[in-house]
Amino acid sequence: MSKAYEDRILRVLGYIHDNPAGDQSLDALADVAAMSRFHWHRVFRAMTGETCAQAVRRIRLHRAAGWLLQSDRTPEQIAGDVGYPNPKSFARAFSEAYGASPSAFRKAGRLTPAHPQFRTGDYPMYPITTRTEPARRMIGIAHKGAYMEIGKSFESFGAICEARQLWPDVGPVLALYLDSPDEVPEADLRSFAGGEFRGADVPEGMEERHIPGGKTAVLTYKGPYSGLHAAYHSLFGNWLPESGEEPDDQPCYEIYLNDPRETAPEDLLTEICLPLK
Numbered sequence: 379m380s381k382a383y384e385d386r387i388l389r390v391l392g393y394i395h396d397n398p399a400g401d402q403s404l405d406a407l408a409d410v411a412a413m414s415r416f417h418w419h420r421v422f423r424a425m426t427g428e429t430c431a432q433a434v435r436r437i438r439l440h441r442a443a444g445w446l447l448q449s450d451r452t453p454e455q456i457a458g459d460v461g462y463p464n465p466k467s468f469a470r471a472f473s474e475a476y477g478a479s480p481s482a483f484r485k486a487g488r489l490t491p492a493h494p495q496f497r498t499g500d501y502p503m504y505p506i507t508t509r510t511e512p513a514r515r516m517i518g519i520a521h522k523g524a525y526m527e528i529g530k531s532f533e534s535f536g537a538i539c540e541a542r543q544l545w546p547d548v549g550p551v552l553a554l555y556l557d558s559p560d561e562v563p564e565a566d567l568r569s570f571a572g573g574e575f576r577g578a579d580v581p582e583g584m585e586e587r588h589i590p591g592g593k594t595a596v597l598t599y600k601g602p603y604s605g606l607h608a609a610y611h612s613l614f615g616n617w618l619p620e621s622g623e624e625p626d627d628q629p630c631y632e633i634y635l636n637d638p639r640e641t642a643p644e645d646l647l648t649e650i651c652l653p654l655k
Contacts, residue, residue: 384537386413387411387426390411394437394438395530398460418430428639440529440602440638442472443472445459446484446487447487447605447608453481476602504612506597506613507598511651513590516570516573516589517572517575520568524564525555525559525569526604531571532571538583539573549574551572552631553570554589555567555630555632592653593626594654595617596652597609597613600645601643603638603643606632610650635649
Protein backbone atom coordinates (compact mmCIF):
# COMPACT_ATOMS: atom_id res chain seq x y z
CA MET A 379 0.00 0.00 0.00
CA SER A 380 1.49 3.36 -1.01
CA LYS A 381 2.35 6.08 1.51
CA ALA A 382 -0.40 8.25 0.00
CA TYR A 383 -3.01 5.77 1.23
CA GLU A 384 -1.31 5.46 4.59
CA ASP A 385 -1.41 9.26 4.95
CA ARG A 386 -5.13 9.23 4.18
CA ILE A 387 -5.78 6.71 6.95
CA LEU A 388 -3.76 8.75 9.45
CA ARG A 389 -5.56 11.98 8.50
CA VAL A 390 -8.95 10.39 9.01
CA LEU A 391 -8.08 8.71 12.31
CA GLY A 392 -6.67 12.00 13.58
CA TYR A 393 -9.81 13.82 12.48
CA ILE A 394 -12.07 11.36 14.32
CA HIS A 395 -10.07 11.74 17.55
CA ASP A 396 -9.84 15.54 17.31
CA ASN A 397 -13.50 16.11 16.41
CA PRO A 398 -15.61 13.57 18.35
CA ALA A 399 -18.68 15.81 18.12
CA GLY A 400 -18.08 16.77 14.51
CA ASP A 401 -19.47 15.42 11.27
CA GLN A 402 -18.24 11.83 11.12
CA SER A 403 -20.38 10.71 8.21
CA LEU A 404 -18.85 8.57 5.50
CA ASP A 405 -19.03 11.54 3.12
CA ALA A 406 -17.19 13.79 5.59
CA LEU A 407 -14.47 11.22 6.25
CA ALA A 408 -14.10 10.58 2.53
CA ASP A 409 -13.56 14.32 2.07
CA VAL A 410 -10.84 14.29 4.74
CA ALA A 411 -9.23 11.36 2.91
CA ALA A 412 -9.67 13.07 -0.48
CA MET A 413 -11.23 9.94 -1.99
CA SER A 414 -14.57 9.00 -3.42
CA ARG A 415 -17.10 7.80 -0.87
CA PHE A 416 -17.40 4.33 -2.40
CA HIS A 417 -13.67 3.60 -2.72
CA TRP A 418 -12.77 5.21 0.61
CA HIS A 419 -15.04 2.85 2.51
CA ARG A 420 -13.30 -0.18 0.97
CA VAL A 421 -9.79 1.18 1.50
CA PHE A 422 -10.43 2.05 5.16
CA ARG A 423 -11.88 -1.35 5.98
CA ALA A 424 -9.10 -3.21 4.18
CA MET A 425 -6.36 -1.26 5.95
CA THR A 426 -7.83 -1.11 9.48
CA GLY A 427 -10.13 -4.12 9.76
CA GLU A 428 -13.07 -1.88 10.71
CA THR A 429 -15.70 0.05 8.81
CA CYS A 430 -15.64 3.82 9.24
CA ALA A 431 -18.81 3.61 11.32
CA GLN A 432 -17.29 1.02 13.66
CA ALA A 433 -14.16 3.09 14.17
CA VAL A 434 -16.14 6.27 14.85
CA ARG A 435 -18.39 4.52 17.36
CA ARG A 436 -15.48 2.87 19.18
CA ILE A 437 -13.42 6.06 19.42
CA ARG A 438 -16.37 8.20 20.52
CA LEU A 439 -17.46 5.77 23.23
CA HIS A 440 -13.88 5.31 24.46
CA ARG A 441 -13.62 9.09 24.85
CA ALA A 442 -16.96 9.11 26.67
CA ALA A 443 -15.83 6.37 29.07
CA GLY A 444 -12.75 8.39 29.94
CA TRP A 445 -14.73 11.55 30.59
CA LEU A 446 -17.25 9.68 32.72
CA LEU A 447 -14.47 8.55 35.07
CA GLN A 448 -12.15 11.54 34.89
CA SER A 449 -14.39 14.59 34.63
CA ASP A 450 -17.44 16.13 36.29
CA ARG A 451 -19.39 16.53 33.05
CA THR A 452 -22.89 15.13 33.14
CA PRO A 453 -23.73 12.14 30.94
CA GLU A 454 -25.93 14.48 28.90
CA GLN A 455 -23.01 16.87 28.32
CA ILE A 456 -20.72 14.01 27.41
CA ALA A 457 -23.29 12.66 24.97
CA GLY A 458 -23.20 15.92 23.04
CA ASP A 459 -19.43 16.21 23.32
CA VAL A 460 -18.94 12.85 21.58
CA GLY A 461 -21.46 13.40 18.83
CA TYR A 462 -24.69 12.04 20.29
CA PRO A 463 -27.20 14.91 20.39
CA ASN A 464 -29.81 12.50 21.73
CA PRO A 465 -28.79 11.33 25.25
CA LYS A 466 -31.03 8.26 24.93
CA SER A 467 -29.19 7.15 21.79
CA PHE A 468 -25.88 7.72 23.57
CA ALA A 469 -27.00 5.73 26.62
CA ARG A 470 -28.13 2.86 24.42
CA ALA A 471 -24.88 2.79 22.42
CA PHE A 472 -22.76 3.08 25.55
CA SER A 473 -24.65 0.29 27.31
CA GLU A 474 -24.21 -2.00 24.32
CA ALA A 475 -20.45 -1.37 24.29
CA TYR A 476 -19.68 -1.27 28.03
CA GLY A 477 -22.43 -3.38 29.56
CA ALA A 478 -23.74 -0.58 31.80
CA SER A 479 -25.51 2.74 31.46
CA PRO A 480 -23.28 5.83 31.55
CA SER A 481 -24.42 6.64 35.10
CA ALA A 482 -23.89 3.09 36.34
CA PHE A 483 -20.50 2.92 34.65
CA ARG A 484 -19.44 6.16 36.34
CA LYS A 485 -20.57 4.95 39.75
CA ALA A 486 -18.93 1.54 39.42
CA GLY A 487 -15.74 2.96 37.95
CA ARG A 488 -15.24 5.40 40.80
CA LEU A 489 -16.00 2.94 43.56
CA THR A 490 -14.78 -0.44 42.37
CA PRO A 491 -12.54 -1.84 39.65
CA ALA A 492 -13.54 -4.41 37.09
CA HIS A 493 -13.36 -7.75 38.89
CA PRO A 494 -11.62 -6.52 42.08
CA GLN A 495 -10.26 -8.90 44.67
CA PHE A 496 -10.67 -6.60 47.66
CA ARG A 497 -10.34 -2.96 48.71
CA THR A 498 -8.13 -1.15 51.18
CA GLY A 499 -8.90 2.43 52.08
CA ASP A 500 -9.83 4.47 49.04
CA TYR A 501 -7.98 2.30 46.53
CA PRO A 502 -9.24 -0.92 44.89
CA MET A 503 -6.83 -3.86 44.89
CA TYR A 504 -5.66 -5.86 41.88
CA PRO A 505 -3.41 -8.91 41.42
CA ILE A 506 0.24 -7.80 41.43
CA THR A 507 3.34 -9.96 40.92
CA THR A 508 7.07 -9.24 40.79
CA ARG A 509 8.98 -10.65 37.83
CA THR A 510 12.06 -10.06 35.70
CA GLU A 511 11.11 -8.33 32.47
CA PRO A 512 13.28 -8.50 29.33
CA ALA A 513 14.87 -5.42 27.80
CA ARG A 514 12.67 -4.20 24.97
CA ARG A 515 13.29 -2.15 21.86
CA MET A 516 10.19 -0.19 20.88
CA ILE A 517 9.04 1.65 17.81
CA GLY A 518 6.07 3.96 17.88
CA ILE A 519 4.68 7.47 17.91
CA ALA A 520 5.15 10.11 20.59
CA HIS A 521 2.02 11.60 22.17
CA LYS A 522 1.71 14.86 24.11
CA GLY A 523 -1.36 15.70 26.16
CA ALA A 524 -3.90 13.81 28.24
CA TYR A 525 -3.01 10.17 28.69
CA MET A 526 -6.61 9.15 28.04
CA GLU A 527 -6.19 10.50 24.49
CA ILE A 528 -3.14 8.38 23.59
CA GLY A 529 -5.51 6.25 21.53
CA LYS A 530 -5.04 8.74 18.70
CA SER A 531 -1.35 7.84 18.48
CA PHE A 532 -2.16 4.13 18.73
CA GLU A 533 -4.56 4.45 15.82
CA SER A 534 -1.76 5.97 13.73
CA PHE A 535 0.73 3.33 14.87
CA GLY A 536 -1.65 0.50 13.98
CA ALA A 537 -2.49 1.97 10.60
CA ILE A 538 1.20 2.30 9.68
CA CYS A 539 1.94 -1.27 10.80
CA GLU A 540 -0.98 -2.54 8.73
CA ALA A 541 -0.11 -0.51 5.63
CA ARG A 542 3.56 -1.53 5.66
CA GLN A 543 2.95 -5.12 6.83
CA LEU A 544 5.06 -4.62 9.96
CA TRP A 545 2.98 -6.77 12.32
CA PRO A 546 5.14 -9.92 11.96
CA ASP A 547 8.01 -7.93 13.53
CA VAL A 548 5.90 -6.12 16.16
CA GLY A 549 4.56 -7.31 19.50
CA PRO A 550 3.50 -6.97 22.16
CA VAL A 551 1.80 -3.57 21.86
CA LEU A 552 3.09 -1.18 24.54
CA ALA A 553 2.76 2.34 25.89
CA LEU A 554 5.33 4.35 27.86
CA TYR A 555 4.13 7.05 30.26
CA LEU A 556 6.95 9.51 30.89
CA ASP A 557 5.41 12.01 33.35
CA SER A 558 3.34 11.98 36.53
CA PRO A 559 -0.15 13.39 35.91
CA ASP A 560 -0.11 14.64 39.52
CA GLU A 561 2.87 16.91 38.81
CA VAL A 562 2.75 17.80 35.11
CA PRO A 563 -0.06 19.82 33.49
CA GLU A 564 -2.28 17.64 31.34
CA ALA A 565 -1.36 19.47 28.14
CA ASP A 566 2.35 18.76 28.77
CA LEU A 567 2.14 15.04 29.61
CA ARG A 568 4.46 12.92 27.46
CA SER A 569 3.78 9.34 26.42
CA PHE A 570 4.72 6.93 23.64
CA ALA A 571 2.44 4.52 21.79
CA GLY A 572 3.93 1.57 19.95
CA GLY A 573 5.19 -1.96 20.27
CA GLU A 574 8.27 -4.10 20.74
CA PHE A 575 10.14 -4.31 17.44
CA ARG A 576 12.18 -7.21 16.06
CA GLY A 577 12.98 -5.65 12.70
CA ALA A 578 16.17 -3.87 11.66
CA ASP A 579 15.60 -0.23 10.72
CA VAL A 580 13.15 2.08 12.46
CA PRO A 581 10.27 2.65 10.00
CA GLU A 582 9.91 6.13 8.53
CA GLY A 583 7.54 8.29 10.56
CA MET A 584 8.20 6.39 13.79
CA GLU A 585 10.65 6.82 16.66
CA GLU A 586 12.63 4.34 18.75
CA ARG A 587 12.58 3.88 22.52
CA HIS A 588 14.28 1.37 24.83
CA ILE A 589 12.98 -0.24 28.04
CA PRO A 590 15.94 -1.54 30.08
CA GLY A 591 14.14 -4.52 31.63
CA GLY A 592 14.89 -6.05 35.03
CA LYS A 593 12.94 -6.43 38.26
CA THR A 594 9.38 -5.19 37.72
CA ALA A 595 6.10 -5.02 39.62
CA VAL A 596 3.29 -6.07 37.26
CA LEU A 597 -0.35 -5.27 37.98
CA THR A 598 -2.86 -7.16 35.85
CA TYR A 599 -5.97 -5.11 35.12
CA LYS A 600 -9.10 -6.47 33.46
CA GLY A 601 -11.62 -3.99 32.11
CA PRO A 602 -11.98 -0.86 29.97
CA TYR A 603 -8.94 1.35 29.54
CA SER A 604 -10.80 4.24 31.17
CA GLY A 605 -10.44 2.42 34.52
CA LEU A 606 -6.64 2.21 34.39
CA HIS A 607 -6.32 5.46 36.36
CA ALA A 608 -7.74 3.75 39.46
CA ALA A 609 -5.39 0.79 38.96
CA TYR A 610 -2.38 3.12 39.17
CA HIS A 611 -3.70 4.46 42.48
CA SER A 612 -3.88 0.89 43.73
CA LEU A 613 -0.31 0.13 42.63
CA PHE A 614 1.20 3.25 44.21
CA GLY A 615 -1.24 3.76 47.08
CA ASN A 616 -1.62 0.20 48.35
CA TRP A 617 0.97 -2.20 47.03
CA LEU A 618 4.15 -0.10 46.90
CA PRO A 619 4.07 1.23 50.49
CA GLU A 620 3.49 -2.29 51.86
CA SER A 621 5.89 -4.12 49.54
CA GLY A 622 9.22 -2.87 50.87
CA GLU A 623 10.27 -2.31 47.24
CA GLU A 624 11.86 0.83 45.77
CA PRO A 625 10.78 2.08 42.34
CA ASP A 626 13.57 2.54 39.82
CA ASP A 627 14.14 5.83 38.03
CA GLN A 628 12.33 4.57 34.94
CA PRO A 629 8.83 5.35 33.63
CA CYS A 630 5.89 3.00 33.99
CA TYR A 631 4.72 1.20 30.89
CA GLU A 632 1.67 -0.81 29.88
CA ILE A 633 1.47 -4.06 27.93
CA TYR A 634 -1.80 -4.71 26.10
CA LEU A 635 -2.65 -8.40 25.95
CA ASN A 636 -5.62 -8.28 23.55
CA ASP A 637 -7.03 -6.15 20.74
CA PRO A 638 -9.71 -3.53 21.63
CA ARG A 639 -11.14 -3.86 18.12
CA GLU A 640 -11.96 -7.52 18.75
CA THR A 641 -12.47 -7.61 22.54
CA ALA A 642 -15.36 -6.35 24.67
CA PRO A 643 -14.23 -3.52 27.00
CA GLU A 644 -14.85 -5.58 30.14
CA ASP A 645 -12.55 -8.34 28.81
CA LEU A 646 -9.56 -6.16 27.91
CA LEU A 647 -6.36 -7.24 29.70
CA THR A 648 -3.59 -4.76 30.51
CA GLU A 649 -0.38 -5.20 32.47
CA ILE A 650 0.86 -2.06 34.26
CA CYS A 651 4.62 -2.41 34.74
CA LEU A 652 6.53 -0.50 37.43
CA PRO A 653 10.34 -0.92 37.17
CA LEU A 654 11.96 -1.65 40.57
CA LYS A 655 15.50 -1.25 41.92
